Amino acid sequence: MKRTLIRNARLSYANVWKPRAINDNAEPSYSCSLLVDKNDKESLAAIKAGIKEAERKGKEQYGAKWKALRTPLRDGDTEDKGEAYKGHYFMNAKSRTKPGILKVVRVNGKTKQEPVLNEDEVYSGCYAHVTVEFYPYSASGNTGVACALGNILKMRDGEPLDGRIRAEDEFSEIEIDEDDLDDSDDLDDLDDLLN
Template identity: 50%
Template structure:
C-alpha cells in the first residue's frame, strides 16, 4: 500500500493514517437528546505533522471564511476542534501522545476499504481500527457558542487495530474448528 499522506484543499482535509474511536458510521447516533448524526472521534498521532498542519490551516481558513458568523472578528476564546489527548484524556492510553477531534454529519459517510471498495458490513469498521477520513472545517455560531467544527466526509479503513471499549470481533475470539458434530451427548 502506498504511504498515506494528508492533503488539504481549502477547508477540506484528507487525513493521514488515524485511529477511529466512538465510530458511528453506518447508523446515526444521538448524544444527550440531540439530533442523531453520523460521527467519529479521530485520534491523530502527534508525530503526524502533515495531518496536524493541514487541519490547523483548514481551521484558520474556516475562521476567516466564517467571520460574518463570528461577529466580523475572530474571538480570542473561539472553540476549535483539535484537542490534546494527553491533557484531556490522561487516563486513556488510546489518546496518549495524540491529538483528537470529533467529526459529525447528518449525511451518511461513504465507507471504503484500502482498495476503495465499499464496506457494507458495519462490524468491519469499529472503534480502534485505523483509517483516513475527509473532514470539512466550518465556523458556527449557535446558542451563544462560537467556534470551528469538523464535518465528517468519507472514511477509508486502512487496517485493523486493537478494539477500544472492551469490544472484540468474533474472528478474534474463536479459532477455526476442523470438525463439527451434531452429537451433543456423544
C-alpha cells in the same frame, strides 16, 4: 469550504453506520472521534490550515470581532479519555449525512477501493483516511470552529477500543474434541443428502 484529508486516523466512538442523537432534543447524526498521532506532521499541518481557513471565514461571515473561542483539535494527553488517546491529538466530527465508507483491497497485485458492506469492518480502533470540513459557528454566545465528517477510507485493522474480541481470536487456541460434535455437523453427511 474545502475538505481536509486526515491520513491514518484511528477511529474512536465510531458511530458511522446509523445516525444517533446524543439526547432527546438533538438531531440524529453520524459521528466519530479521530485520533491523530502527535508525530503525524502532515495531517496536523492540514488540520491547522483547515481550522485557520474556517476562522477566516468566521470573521467574514460573522464580522471582524468574531473570534473562535473553541476549536475541534484537542490534546489526548491533557484530557482523561483513556490510554488510546495518549500521544494523540483528537477531534470529534459529525454529520447529518451518512459518510461514504470504502476500504482498500488488493486484487492481482494492485490496490483498489471498494465499498465496505460488512459494518463490522469499520469500528472503533481501526485506522482510516478521513475527510473532514471545518466551519465557523456562532450560537447562543458560543463561537468557534467545528468539524464535519466527510468520507472514510479504511486502511487497516487495529485493536478494538470497545473491548470486543473477535471470535476467530478467542477460539484460535481451543482444540476441538470430535466427541463434542453432533453428527448433524458433519458436512460429508450433508453432501450425501444433497446428492
